[in-house]
Amino acid sequence: MANDTKVAANNAEKNKHLEEKTANVLEVQDMYLYFQTGKGIVQAVDKVDFALERGKSMVIVGESGCGKTSLGRAILRLLPENVYKYEGSCLLNGTNIMQYDDERFRKEIRWKRAALVPQSSMNSLNPVLKVSDQVAEPILIHNLADNKEQAREKAAEAFKKVGVPVDFLDRYPFELSGGMRQRVAIATSLVTDPDFIILDEPTSALDMLTQANIMNVLTRLKEEIDISFVLITHDVSTSSEIADMAAIMYAGQIVEFTDAYTFFGPPLHPYSERLMASVPTLEAEDEELGFIPGQPPSLINPPTGCRFAERCEEEFELCSEEPPSFEMEDGRTVKCWLYREGGERNANYGK
């Protein structure tokens, strides 16, 4: 008994550490996530580093199959059975949560400190339960409320935050429109008051006006409550609505990490550059859209050098070796040999 209280006190002590407000809310260092499949080992996340400042939001942009969803799941340790390698460190408020065992991670981190809105979660609401029960579920599981009424009140609060009328609490998912269901899904991640929320393609299945509405909700949440978003998306244009920072992912690696201003005008890495050129805009006059010929490499046997080299127009000798992440003067990092001497491109140097 005495031992138990001691353990509890000990945990409380450690938790206090989690409460601490460090400059970076999330710091991911050397994260690896490989999967074992019948065809070989898939290197879904390969040595990823980034840091997210408190109160800021970031976007992880990349094409499908580049490992962006796997990265989100690796941070929250929502892993399938066939994991081959899962290592690295993930600092939440300065505490390495990778050292926690699964049970402790579930109890103290997942949803309580960091929540996830998975892709198409609006379609995975349970059709036979009222939405209030589904939104209140994390509160009850984490014992954040004394009884059901209190949990319901908290759910109502979360509804207000995302702009769903409170009388929708007693409705069933099929009675709500797509935009409302998506808001409910976001409310489910808000109820436990986490430090950051990972949103996986929150607007990809929605219409234009609904999309704009959801982005407005996220912008307002950012202003009103102290929360960070990690937005995982392939849609560069919509992500600009809330992203302070941008990480561009290609074939399991982050090839460029920068703040939004430098990303949108214009990025440095050849891949991000080509990606931005393929984004259609309303304003540009008679501009031809670009595309990237070829396909991303297979993650089972990725090229040993730079993974973008075979599709890159500026490939040269050095590219057969894997480039490190070069830090620029303005703080952004670029994983490309062209930038080995700072901000200026020196393409012909090695030729």
Add this chain to the structure above:
Amino acid sequence: MPTTENDLLLMAKDLRTWFEIKKWGFLHVGHVRAVDGVNFTLDRGESVSLVGESGCGKSSLAKTIMGIHQPTEGELIFEGNTVDSTDEQSMRQYKSEIGFVQQDPYGALPPFMSIQRILEEPMIVNGIKDKEKRLKRIHQVMEELKMTPVEDFLKKYPHMLSGGQQQRIVIARSLVLNPKLIMADEPVSMLDASVRVEILELIKKIQAERELAVIYITHDLSTVRYFSERIWVMYGGKIVEQSPVRDLLKEPAHPYTRALLEAISEPDADNIHNYKKVPPGEPPSLLNPPRGCRFHPRCEHMIEGLCDQEIPPDFQLANNRLTACWLFRDEEEAGDVAI
């Protein structure tokens, strides 16, 4: 309209497609007015984008044009002849003139058929019995789509191809019967950004080479400019604005079109400081649409006693533009858009 009889490929006159809703299998509840009074003209070799939110009836309109749904009222005139949905023989002929490019290539290609079989199928159905002839056409189309060497692809099955290649096969299948019109239902929404443009350029190239008319259905206004000359904006079962793309993007007329344009995000870091202006409310139920203009409950320019009572007709504006909005009732004579 400056079009002569000869240029005109397809015309719709007051087209309506309603679906009956029944309770317990026999009690009549009402009609879902998915397509409710649509008029348009489409020239040979013209590329038009049909834009609207989900549930606005754009897929129902597409299916009505393709002959999958029978129109409840109104008529479709193809090359001068009224499309008669009761005559099986002429319907088969009509349907073979229209190629369909589906949204999800993986779902549209039967996984148990080889590519060759998939591409042969439409020709078998339409009675081209000579196998040599079928293969010759397949080769021709595949080469046009730069799927070479053709033989390598024909033996494969859909799952062996990448998303972009699958979508090319879907396009090839829509072309083997040498149609005059291609209906492309969100052909790139399932593809990655970098492949997307490639497929759009491909459709554009084929359209120019074969002088095909293309109806490109999408909800993404930002890709429209790269693709079409004209645009139809659909809302609540009706086409609310028809206009050349450039004019529409510069000066949207209908309040709904304006709302759509304002909702689009441009890749710009300054967005983070701004909120988007979105009209309140949700699109109307097509089972019980609002009286008068369908957009009036959400419209900030609503004129009481007019917009909520009477359905606006199509008003003609400069540059061959049509808009169904009462705000333009006086400008029709003046002929300029002053908003």
